[in-house]
Amino acid sequence: MAAILEFEKPIQELENKISELRTFSKEKGIDLSNEIAILEKRAVEVRELIYSNLTAWQHVLIARHPERPNTSDYINYLFQDFIEMHGDRYYGDDPAVIGGIGRFNGRPVTVIGQLKGKDTKENLARNFGMAHPEGYRKAMRLMKQAEKFNRPVVCFIDTPGAYPGIGAEERGQFEAIARSILIMATLKVPIIAVVIGEGFSGGALGIGVGDRILMQEHSIYSVITPEGYASILWKDSTRNREAAETIRIVARDIQKLGVADKIVPEPVGGAHRDPAAAAGFLGEAIAETMEELLELAPEALLARRYEKYRSIGNLAD
Amino acid sequence: MVLEAFRKQKQTTVQPDTENRDIPDGIWIKCSRCEEILLNKDLDKNYKVCHKCGFHFRLKAAERIKMILDEGSFREIDAGILPVNPFKLADYERKLREARDKSGLNEAVVAGEGSIEGVPVITAIMDTNFMMGSMGTVVGEKITRAIEAAAAQKKPLIIFAASGGARMQEGILSLMQLAKTVEALARLSEAGQLYISVLTDPTTGGVSASFAALGDIILAEPEAMIGFTGPRVIEQTIRQKLPEGFQRAEFFEQHGFVDKIVPRSQMKETLAKLLKLHLQGEQ
Numbered sequence: 001m002a003a004i005l006e007f008e009k010p011i012q013e014l015e016n017k018i019s020e021l022r023t024f025s026k027e028k029g030i031d032l033s034n035e036i037a038i039l040e041k042r043a044v045e046v047r048e049l050i051y052s053n054l055t056a057w058q059h060v061l062i063a064r065h066p067e068r069p070n071t072s073d074y075i076n077y078l079f080q081d082f083i084e085m086h087g088d089r090y091y092g093d094d095p096a097v098i099g100g101i102g103r104f105n106g107r108p109v110t111v112i113g114q115l116k117g118k119d120t121k122e123n124l125a126r127n128f129g130m131a132h133p134e135g136y137r138k139a140m141r142l143m144k145q146a147e148k149f150n151r152p153v154v155c156f157i158d159t160p161g162a163y164p165g166i167g168a169e170e171r172g173q174f175e176a177i178a179r180s181i182l183i184m185a186t187l188k189v190p191i192i193a194v195v196i197g198e199g200f201s202g203g204a205l206g207i208g209v210g211d212r213i214l215m216q217e218h219s220i221y222s223v224i225t226p227e228g229y230a231s232i233l234w235k236d237s238t239r240n241r242e243a244a245e246t247i248r249i250v251a252r253d254i255q256k257l258g259v260a261d262k263i264v265p266e267p268v269g270g271a272h273r274d275p276a277a278a279a280g281f282l283g284e285a286i287a288e289t290m291e292e293l294l295e296l297a298p299e300a301l302l303a304r305r306y307e308k309y310r311s312i313g314n315l316a317d
Numbered sequence: 318m319v320l321e322a323f324r325k326q327k328q329t330t331v332q333p334d335t336e337n338r339d340i341p342d343g344i345w346i347k348c349s350r351c352e353e354i355l356l357n358k359d360l361d362k363n364y365k366v367c368h369k370c371g372f373h374f375r376l377k378a379a380e381r382i383k384m385i386l387d388e389g390s391f392r393e394i395d396a397g398i399l400p401v402n403p404f405k406l407a408d409y410e411r412k413l414r415e416a417r418d419k420s421g422l423n424e425a426v427v428a429g430e431g432s433i434e435g436v437p438v439i440t441a442i443m444d445t446n447f448m449m450g451s452m453g454t455v456v457g458e459k460i461t462r463a464i465e466a467a468a469a470q471k472k473p474l475i476i477f478a479a480s481g482g483a484r485m486q487e488g489i490l491s492l493m494q495l496a497k498t499v500e501a502l503a504r505l506s507e508a509g510q511l512y513i514s515v516l517t518d519p520t521t522g523g524v525s526a527s528f529a530a531l532g533d534i535i536l537a538e539p540e541a542m543i544g545f546t547g548p549r550v551i552e553q554t555i556r557q558k559l560p561e562g563f564q565r566a567e568f569f570e571q572h573g574f575v576d577k578i579v580p581r582s583q584m585k586e587t588l589a590k591l592l593k594l595h596l597q598g599e600q
Contacts, residue, residue: 164546164554169564172574173545174521178530181496185503202483202495202526202545209496223483223492223523233408233485247488248404257403259489309500310461312493313403313454 005061007050011269014043047269054218056244059251060226062218063198067272069279071098071113071156074196077279078286079104079111085142087134091171094135096127096163097207099142104154105287110146112139112207113156116197130163133176136206140183143191152190152290155207160225162203177206184209185309190293190301192286195219195251195260196271200228211305212289213259215251216282217266221259222249258312262289348372364581373538373581375518377420378427378444381477385585386440391431394466395459400424402486403454409486412448420446424455425480428463430472434589436596439467443479445519450480452524453487457494460528464501464512473511473592478529481547482522495527502531511595513588516566516575517541530574534591537566537575538584544569 004012018039025032054062062068075082079102087093099112114131117123139155146153162173184191184207193210199221215221224232226244231237254260264285271278293301346355351370360367364384365374376384382391400413400423417423425447430439441463443450452460460476467474483491505512514532516525519542526545537543544564552559562568569575579587 162545164551166551166555166559166563169544169546169551170572172569172572174525174543175530175574177526177545178495178499178528181499181527182503182531185496185500186507201492202523205492205495206526209499222488224485229485246404246406247485249488254489257489259493306500306504309493309496312497313401313458313487313490 003066005058005065007054007058007061008047008269011043011047011050014039014046018043044268051268051270054250055241056220056250057226057241059218059220059249060198060244062270062272063220065270065272066118068197069271069275070118071115071158071196073275074156074279074282075100075102075111075113077276078283079109082111085145086138088137088141090137091134094127094132094138095125096129096131096159097135097138099138101151104152104290105283107290108149108151109290110142110151110153111156112142112153113196114159114204114207116158127163129159130161131159131203131206132163132165132168133171133173136162136176136180139207140180143183143187147187147189150189152192152293153187154286155191155193155210157193157195157199157204157208157221158197159200159203160198161201161228162206177202180206181209185305186302188298188302190290190296191305192289192293194264194282194286195221196282198225200225209305209309211293211301211308212261213254214262214264214282214285214289215254215260216264216271216278217251218270219251220249221251221254222247349374366581371539371580373518373540375445375479377446378422378442381442382427382429382431382440384581385475385477385588386431386433386438387435391429393427393429395428395462396423398423398455398459400453400455403490404486404488406486412486416447420444422447424459425450425452426456426459428459428466430466430470433475433585433592436589436592437470437472438475438592439463439470439472440475440477442477443517443524445479445481448484450478450524451482451484451491452480452494453484453491454494456480456484457491457497460494460498461501464498464505464528467510467512468501468505468508471508471510473513473595474505475513475515475588476528476532477515477517478520478524479517480520480522480524480529482524492523495523498528499531502528506531506533511592513591515579515584515588516543519543519547521545521547535574535576536579536584536587537570537577539566539578539580541566543575 021032082102084100098115114129116129117126191210193208193213195215226240229243230239251263265281267274267277348367350372353369426443428441513534516537
């Protein structure tokens with residue numbers, strides 16, 4: 001059973017009621033199928049109603065849901081023969097970034113993504129998906145490898161940001177992110193960036209400069225977390241909900257701003273309700289996007305990639 | 318992103334004591350580091366560097382232009398681009414107004430063409446007096462246009478970075494300026510042209526993690542604060558005090574991320590030497 005978010009309580013109450021009726025009907029041998037059907041219909045309606053009127057903060061809660069499918073789940077659902085590659089060849093292997101080669105609909109591709117854990121133990125091992133420089137350097141290495149063997153690259157973005165620590169700074173976090181952005185700007189194979197959970201700051205963009213940016217329906221993307229925004233601009237981190245509404249982080253807003261190219265639907269109730277269905281939608285969207293990109297010669301691909309970023313925030317004098 | 322991380326520069330104007338009534342207000346300034354009382358006039362003559370401890374005061378873009386470019390050579394480009402407020406935030410509107418009043422600038426970067434010891438260059442100079450030099454849409458656009466001008470005119474590019482990072486009030490649009498500026502730099506680099514990045518206090522967040530980190534040559538001013546995350550956020554995260562000198566220019570030179578630390582008094586001649594070493598066909 002998925003952890004219940006506060007705003008999902010009405011759905012939860014209906015579901016509890018339904019299961020009570022089922023038990024009761026079974027125990028007493030009374031036919032309650034009509035009553036159950038009515039309640040089930042009601043539950044679907046309530047869920048659809050709630051999920052079609054989410055606030056930005058509710059999107060944040062869904063995007064950060066502990067049971068939301070992570071990069072590793074989508075690799076398992078969508079890529080066959082996946083082989084993980086470790087290390088940046090300079091310093092070490094960053095567990096916050098997973099990368100390797102697999103088959104997508106039969107075609108060899110390189111997959112890279114930030115990997116958050118689903119519980120405290122996993123999150124400690126994965127550093128909550130917050131990469132060190134060696135994570136970005138591993139990503140760059142795998143991207144150059146993909147270019148050499150003419151494989152498309154799929155990047156899954158799911159991070160609150162790059163790790164803010166002593167070692168990360170010593171080993172040049174700023175340089176690693178900048179260099180990774182540069183590598184993506186010039187990579188001669190298609191790059192599809194997919195925001196699957198939360199994408200914040202240069203830490204997200206460090207693997208996010210794609211020919212296309214896809215966002216799952218309930219994913220969020222911005223320059224800083226709502227908590228960071230509230231604590232820096234308002235000196236009050238408790239105003240995180242208000243910040244979430246202020247800075248435009250939800251997928252549909254990011255699409256309106258010309259950054260996200262496509263919103264990938266999720267099952268009603270969020271990807272964690274039905275990970276297989278979520279992966280199905282995601283697989284379709286990636287396949288469709290990849291087909292479009294594979295038709296372009298490298299020069300055209302790079303020209304369009306340049307134009308995509310050049311035109312963001314384009315200004316008239 | 319990390320705007321909060323910078324210690325406020327304590328450029329306190331010290332009131333003259335009652336004995337010295339012939340000295341008008343604002344003529345003295347206290348060094349933020351050694352607290353020496355300095356004559357503003359002397360400080361100006363000494364490149365805004367404290368004569369006692371060598372502390373480099375932050376510069377206005379106009380002061381930097383005067384120190385680095387040949388006299389009368391600078392011609393500003395894209396001066397007329399005004400800030401934008403894409404999400405129509407009232408707070409931001411007010412901050413932009415205050416920043417304009419305080420700095421006398423339209424935005425946090427001044428770009429233009431000029432020459433250094435006769436060598437023509439394109440330059441972009443960031444100014445912390447405008448919202449801590451943060452990069453939103455307009456700063457990203459002006460930097461990109463400067464890079465494109467350097468490419469089109471086949472001139473070397475010099476960018477003086479001074480920024481707390483991406484500007485939060487423009488959300489995702491600010492973040493995308495990292496990609497936009499770097500895309501433009503990639504083209505400049507592929508054309509075989511020189512880009513010198515000069516890191517000044519502070520260079521952090523989205524600016525350090527994009528164009529500022531990608532110079533063919535990276536110079537830094539002494540003791541400039543450099544890094545991705547500002548020290549305060551790191552201290553809050555790891556719950557320990559950072560060592561003295563952490564993330565200063567000298568620290569990053571030691572760790573291999575800065576080619577050379579250049580005191581301000583030698584900046585112009587160093588840039589001129591580097592530019593001349595890259596001149597082709599006229600040795």
